[in-house]
Amino acid sequence: MAISESLQKMPLAGKVCCCFAALQALAVIGLETSILVIVLQKMENVFASWSSDKGVAIYFLLLVIASLFGLFLMVGGVMNGDTIQIIGFCLFNLFAMTLAIFRFYQVRTWIQADIFVGYEVYPMVKDIMVASIGVMAGMTAVFGILAYLLYIAFGWEIYKRVGADLKIRRMYVNYRTLVFLLKIDFFVFLGFAVSYIILVLKSSDPEFGITVAFVPVTLSVLFLAFWGLRRESVATMWTFIFLLCGSTAYFVYKCARMYDPKQEAKFLTQRPMMTYYTVISLVVISATLHQAVSCLANFGYGLKERIEITRGKRSDMEQIQDYYVNAAGDRRMNLEG
Structure with a gap:
């Protein structure tokens, strides 16, 4: 329906x-x-x-x-x-x-x-x-x-x-942008890991097990970030930001390995494509990190309650400062501030 x-x-x-x-x-x-x-x-x-x-x-x-x-x-x-x-x-x-x-x-x-x-x-x-x-x-x-x-x-x-509150609207844009970037992170991380495993590594390489483990760990971290964002969990978001910094170091390391003369035989003709994919991954990670910090700074300013109202999870609209009840008993939005 x-x-x-x-x-x-x-x-x-x-x-x-x-x-x-x-x-x-x-x-x-x-x-x-x-x-x-x-x-x-x-x-x-x-x-x-x-x-x-x-x-x-x-x-x-x-x-x-x-x-x-x-x-x-x-x-x-x-x-x-x-x-x-x-x-x-x-x-x-x-x-x-x-x-x-x-x-x-x-x-x-x-x-x-x-x-x-x-x-x-x-x-x-x-x-x-x-x-x-x-x-x-x-x-x-x-x-x-x-x-x-x-x-x-x-x-x-x-x-x-x-609503009309410009501050809430800016916070909502940051929120939706981070949600979108988490979805893109899923595709980029998974695509890089699968390509690297199949095109570059051999099952006997020490990196093979680490890269395979990178896939489920990454997916778990992304779900954790989405959970923390929805519930405005400060500890969860800080954990996500810390792990995201670790992911940045991981991709920089992988990119450096591609241009290590000792590793040249591994990449053969795949270096241009893998380099491009790594650069895109770093750009997406940087954007995600920026939005994660922005959303963390917005915690506790009413966005969570506003989103819950729009989803029908809260009925106490009159307790939100941006709403008031007029003489007829109807809820109206406060456009001040």
């Missing part, structure tokens, strides 16, 4: 966004599947060694998951009237497109290295890879226009949720 009501109230631009996001996901998955099938059929040594031979399969996996994850972001943003997540989806779509561009050059280098088979395979997948990039580039431009329309359409919704 709630879903059907949300669909009825959804603006036309929101419905178009969801449809386009679904179409983009289907198109990208179809194109990427075609690339993977051609490579597997024509090149027999794709999984013959624990090395960059698995590059096409990993890039296929990353782009497919990125398309599905982007669909999740767009649908969730539209259903919840979350303009920050919708705008964030546009940036994420741009990031996915850059992954496809990197994949184009990486796969070209890898396939053409096979003198006997590469020149036969590359022309077959070149146009498909270009088409995948083109789909994401064109849709990113379309989503940018639709996001602006949704920003206008959902502006009143945000006003109704948090």
